[in-house]
Amino acid sequence: MDKLPTGFVFFPAFDWSLGIDHPEREERLLYTRDLLEEEGVFDISEIENILPEYAADEMISGPHICLPVLDRLITSAHRYAIGGIKTLADARMQNKIRNGFAVIRPPGHHAFRLTYGNRGFCNVNNMAILVHYLRTHYHIRKIAVIDTDVHHGDGTQNIFWHDPDTLFISTHQDGRTQYPGTGFLAEFGGPCAFGANINIPLLPGCGDKAMKHVIENTILPILDDFKPEMILNSAGQDCHFSDPLGSLRITAQGYVEITRLINPDLIVLEGGYSAETALPYLHLAILSTLAGINTADIHEPGFENVCIEEPEESIEAAKHIAEQALSAYQQREVFYKEAFRDTGKTCSRNLRIYYDTDGIVDFEHERFYRCDSCNGTLLIDSESHFGTGETIRTRVSIASYHRCSKCLDNAMKHFNTSLKKSSPFHFVVFQDLHENKVIKHQII
Amino acid sequence: MRIGIDVGGTFADGIIIDKDQITDGIKKPASGDLSDSVLSVLDAFPSRKVTKADHLCISTTLITNLFANQLFDPIGAALLSGPGRDLHSLPLAFPWISIDAYADVTGNCHGSINPKIIRFKIKELLKNNIQGIAVVSKFSGRNSTLETKTAEIVRNEFPGIQLICGNNVWGGLNFPKRIAAACCTLAARNFVKRFFCHLKTAIVSRGIRCPLSLLKADGGLMPLEEVYQHPLETILSGPAASAMGCVALTEIGVSAAFVDIGGSTCDIGLMLNSEPLISTRGVRLLNMPLPLRAFAMVSLGIGGNSPVVLKNGVPILSANKITDPNLLEYSTPTLTAAARVLELHNKGSHENAVNSFKNLAEKLTLSEYEIARMAVSYFQRQITDSLHCIQSLWLQEPAYRIWELHQKTKQIPQDLIVLGAGGQLLANLLKPLCNGSVTVPADGDMANAIGAALARHTFSVTLRADTLKKEVVILEDNLRRPIKDPRSFKLPQARELAFDIGSQRGKNYGIDPEHLDLEEVYGEQFNRIRYGLDSQRIIEIRLVRKSGIQYDHAV
Numbered sequence: 001m002d003k004l005p006t007g008f009v010f011f012p013a014f015d016w017s018l019g020i021d022h023p024e025r026e027e028r029l030l031y032t033r034d035l036l037e038e039e040g041v042f043d044i045s046e047i048e049n050i051l052p053e054y055a056a057d058e059m060i061s062g063p064h065i066c067l068p069v070l071d072r073l074i075t076s077a078h079r080y081a082i083g084g085i086k087t088l089a090d091a092r093m094q095n096k097i098r099n100g101f102a103v104i105r106p107p108g109h110h111a112f113r114l115t116y117g118n119r120g121f122c123n124v125n126n127m128a129i130l131v132h133y134l135r136t137h138y139h140i141r142k143i144a145v146i147d148t149d150v151h152h153g154d155g156t157q158n159i160f161w162h163d164p165d166t167l168f169i170s171t172h173q174d175g176r177t178q179y180p181g182t183g184f185l186a187e188f189g190g191p192c193a194f195g196a197n198i199n200i201p202l203l204p205g206c207g208d209k210a211m212k213h214v215i216e217n218t219i220l221p222i223l224d225d226f227k228p229e230m231i232l233n234s235a236g237q238d239c240h241f242s243d244p245l246g247s248l249r250i251t252a253q254g255y256v257e258i259t260r261l262i263n264p265d266l267i268v269l270e271g272g273y274s275a276e277t278a279l280p281y282l283h284l285a286i287l288s289t290l291a292g293i294n295t296a297d298i299h300e301p302g303f304e305n306v307c308i309e310e311p312e313e314s315i316e317a318a319k320h321i322a323e324q325a326l327s328a329y330q331q332r333e334v335f336y337k338e339a340f341r342d343t344g345k346t347c348s349r350n351l352r353i354y355y356d357t358d359g360i361v362d363f364e365h366e367r368f369y370r371c372d373s374c375n376g377t378l379l380i381d382s383e384s385h386f387g388t389g390e391t392i393r394t395r396v397s398i399a400s401y402h403r404c405s406k407c408l409d410n411a412m413k414h415f416n417t418s419l420k421k422s423s424p425f426h427f428v429v430f431q432d433l434h435e436n437k438v439i440k441h442q443i444i
Numbered sequence: 445m446r447i448g449i450d451v452g453g454t455f456a457d458g459i460i461i462d463k464d465q466i467t468d469g470i471k472k473p474a475s476g477d478l479s480d481s482v483l484s485v486l487d488a489f490p491s492r493k494v495t496k497a498d499h500l501c502i503s504t505t506l507i508t509n510l511f512a513n514q515l516f517d518p519i520g521a522a523l524l525s526g527p528g529r530d531l532h533s534l535p536l537a538f539p540w541i542s543i544d545a546y547a548d549v550t551g552n553c554h555g556s557i558n559p560k561i562i563r564f565k566i567k568e569l570l571k572n573n574i575q576g577i578a579v580v581s582k583f584s585g586r587n588s589t590l591e592t593k594t595a596e597i598v599r600n601e602f603p604g605i606q607l608i609c610g611n612n613v614w615g616g617l618n619f620p621k622r623i624a625a626a627c628c629t630l631a632a633r634n635f636v637k638r639f640f641c642h643l644k645t646a647i648v649s650r651g652i653r654c655p656l657s658l659l660k661a662d663g664g665l666m667p668l669e670e671v672y673q674h675p676l677e678t679i680l681s682g683p684a685a686s687a688m689g690c691v692a693l694t695e696i697g698v699s700a701a702f703v704d705i706g707g708s709t710c711d712i713g714l715m716l717n718s719e720p721l722i723s724t725r726g727v728r729l730l731n732m733p734l735p736l737r738a739f740a741m742v743s744l745g746i747g748g749n750s751p752v753v754l755k756n757g758v759p760i761l762s763a764n765k766i767t768d769p770n771l772l773e774y775s776t777p778t779l780t781a782a783a784r785v786l787e788l789h790n791k792g793s794h795e796n797a798v799n800s801f802k803n804l805a806e807k808l809t810l811s812e813y814e815i816a817r818m819a820v821s822y823f824q825r826q827i828t829d830s831l832h833c834i835q836s837l838w839l840q841e842p843a844y845r846i847w848e849l850h851q852k853t854k855q856i857p858q859d860l861i862v863l864g865a866g867g868q869l870l871a872n873l874l875k876p877l878c879n880g881s882v883t884v885p886a887d888g889d890m891a892n893a894i895g896a897a898l899a900r901h902t903f904s905v906t907l908r909a910d911t912l913k914k915e916v917v918i919l920e921d922n923l924r925r926p927i928k929d930p931r932s933f934k935l936p937q938a939r940e941l942a943f944d945i946g947s948q949r950g951k952n953y954g955i956d957p958e959h960l961d962l963e964e965v966y967g968e969q970f971n972r973i974r975y976g977l978d979s980q981r982i983i984e985i986r987l988v989r990k991s992g993i994q995y996d997h998a999v
């Protein structure tokens with residue numbers, strides 16, 4: 001074979017769902033399986049079928065703090081979905097495949113660093129776990145994550161908010177009209193990673209033209225400047241014009257174009273709920289694009305001669321926000337001074353994180369300690385209220401990737417001083433991201 | 445009393461089994477003509493026994509050879525594909541035309557059949573001097589209307605042309621495989637009909653009136669009358685006989701890799717708990733993938749009699765066959781001779797074996813021992829690669845559920861079973877390749893014929909119900925039934941129906957209901973939620989009667 005194949009992990013988790021009529025039900029990838037089987041893609045040399053592994057605790061808890069315990073949060077389906085990403089990453093890093101696509105359930109990009117349950121159909125963040133694995137296992141430092149789901153990838157944003165080596169760009173339907181209600185341009189990254197978090201919200205009605213413009217005029221120039229060692233794509237197929245949960249209007253050929261332009265090393269499936277009409281054909285389109293197979297004949301059945309219209313004002317708005325995003329990125333140092341002029345060595349912020357599926361409200365207070373020689377230390381105090389009346393208070397101190405010894409000591413000091421019996425916390429956690437090490441202490 | 449005949453590349457073996465005991469065994473040189481080989485074996489048995497046989501099964505490479513030697517009829521394909529992969533990228537070995545209408549993933553049809561355009565395109569196709577046309581539509585197992593309508597137009601407009609519809613050959617998913625199956629079945633049908641009529645007449649003329657079967661790729665029996673309908677099922681009949689022989693000659697519950705070393709071929713497979721591993725992906729014909737349930741096996745074109753030759757100055761085994769009947773005289777350097785040089789067996793003269801390598805040794809200025817060692821290493825490498833290939837085939841089989849993936853964590857067997865004519869002599873060559881034990885079962889040299897004699901009927905029933913369409917389809921034979929009460933039709937009802945159909949099929953084969961052994965290998969119900977309305981269901985059930993050994997007490 002002249003060139004390496006495209007790796008393909010297909011784990012539709014036909015025995016896992018969030019409810020009989022939930023969008024995340026067993027049926028979601030059934031028609032995708034059927035179309036891929038019918039097209040014979042599992043038999044062709046351009047595509048290498050890769051089976052998932054069963055992911056161990058360490059793999060999942062790397063970038064996460066899973067509370068109260070990991071096994072209350074996840075099922076075997078999560079472990080295989082994550083194990084699929086791992087086997088795909090291994091194949092890519094061992095040069096067995098040239099790129100790869102993980103069509104897996106359950107999705108992950110709404111899961112935050114501290115995770116207590118399910119929000120936005122996600123318990124643990126597959127993409128963050130992939131980034132963490134590539135960084136700690138294969139020592140890939142600069143990674144770009146392009147999130148093209150119709151919903152803002154707020155979980156991935158949260159996890160890499162303070163990481164200057166992970167460029168997170170999310171294009172999604174405007175948060176004023178779509179879950180989770182975040183993902184505006186002003187969300188630009190933490191003090192140490194300002195400008196490494198770019199949101200490009202799109203108005204309802206935006207389709208192929210708007211998306212192509214955003215990618216060509218904003219995302220590609222930023223990627224060009226950031227120079228990532230790897231490009232990853234959190235691919236949500238809910239931007240499709242037929243998706244019941246979204247109001248964007250991307251077509252199958254639009255997805256071909258997105259994939260071609262971003263040219264990702266690895267793609268991980270997030271959302272997409274037009275299970276019959278769109279998903280099978282979109283997955284075929286994306287997989288074929290990655291594998292270099294002719295995609296000219298791939299389109300939605302019955303839409304041969306239908307033109308999907310995009311309102312002119314939506315396209316204009318997309319062009320405007322794309323221009324603003326690029327400009328903000330280019331002038332990030334100027335904006336940085338403005339944004340953090342009143343802060344000293346310590347910056348703090350408060351977050352309220354709602355778990356829509358499980359009815360949990362988590363209040364987090366973040367303190368970030370800047371450092372001149374590394375990416376600093378992060379301290380999070382979390383108070384999580386469960387619908388059952390249960391409350392969990394947690395303190396987490398995190399030493400960043402590539403931390404200096406002083407910051408590592410600082411994070412450890414925070415951890416040790418919080419361990420006292422009189423401590424108000426139920427859990428005290430120390431996380432050294434660089435060494436992939438977590439110490440979790442329950443105070444009884 | 446059961447007769448098994450295996451016609452391989454070098455030998456035709458026959459075996460008679462009565463009351464689970466081998467009473468007669470015959471090994472004859474294969475003549476190159478299947479009928480002659482079968483009849484020469486039958487003629488060598490006592491005629492009083494042969495005429496009393498209850499069943500005769502043949503394993504043969506006939507269909508494989510038919511395609512390898514390009515003896516099939518020229519045919520073409522009319523394809524109704526719709527959106528998806530570019531048709532030009534499919535490995536199609538026959539001329540084809542494309543028709544615009546198509547069915548989508550749910551079986552809904554788009555576009556319309558235009559008789560004028562079909563007539564025009566078929567005329568173009570006929571310029572290739574074809575005798576038949578396979579009409580194949582995407583998702584025709586879910587909706588065969590487009591295939592039926594197109595075939596009807598072709599039948600009316602071009603009455604002399606033979607026709608076959610894709611859904612009648614393979615109702616399951618996989619468009620390229622459906623095309624391949626329909627085309628190859630149509631291309632082979634006339635030849636198969638002629639050949640087996642001739643063979644049956646010859647066998648009957650010897651007073652043999654028992655049911656005749658061919659061995660299928662999944663180790664099951666196919667009555668001769670059905671071979672005309674499904675000739676492709678009998679390709680890989682030879683390797684399937686090895687696998688069934690391995691099952692018959694080992695204890696129940698054994699898990700091991702097995703190697704059948706013939707004169708000019710080696711078949712390598714994996715057996716887990718007495719069941720040869722099935723592959724759903726591996727079989728190809730004319731480079732086209734086939735929808736065939738077959739054992740996951742690798743066949744190598746080298747065996748005990750393969751000559752050692754030089755390739756780029758390195759000794760390797762050639763795929764060319766040696767016709768010398770006295771192979772143990774070692775007049776030519778072969779794999780068996782190399783093993784004798786290295787004293788890995790003690791059959792034949794050691795001196796002759798060493799001398800057979802003299803020329804090669806002089807050419808390469810190496811000793812005869814070194815050449816023999818290199819030839820044996822070459823063989824060992826080929827076997828090792830094949831074992832890895834099968835293991836990865838197994839691990840590459842898709843799994844869509846948590847429990848299926850849990851299954852994959854099973855350990856790969858470490859033991860090795862060696863069969864075939866070369867098994868006794870060459871087993872020592874394989875010892876360094878495995879961590880477990882190497883076993884050569886008694887009668888292992890006749891394993892294929894034993895496998896053929898003791899095989900039983902296999903079949904599957906794949907039921908797909910769609911309560912929205914109020915229809916049940918049995919994919920194997922495109923049998924369609926309406927669902928009277930879709931609201932109450934759920935997994936248990938579907939299961940009951942599938943088992944009823946399976947029992948009926950078993951009855952048709954004359955299988956005692958007590959030994960039906962239908963196993964549900966897949967059963968799933970998916971709720972279809974649409975627009976908040978009452979849920980409809982897609983139900984899929986697959987029952988399989990797996991291959992197995994048929995003892996006298998079970999029919």
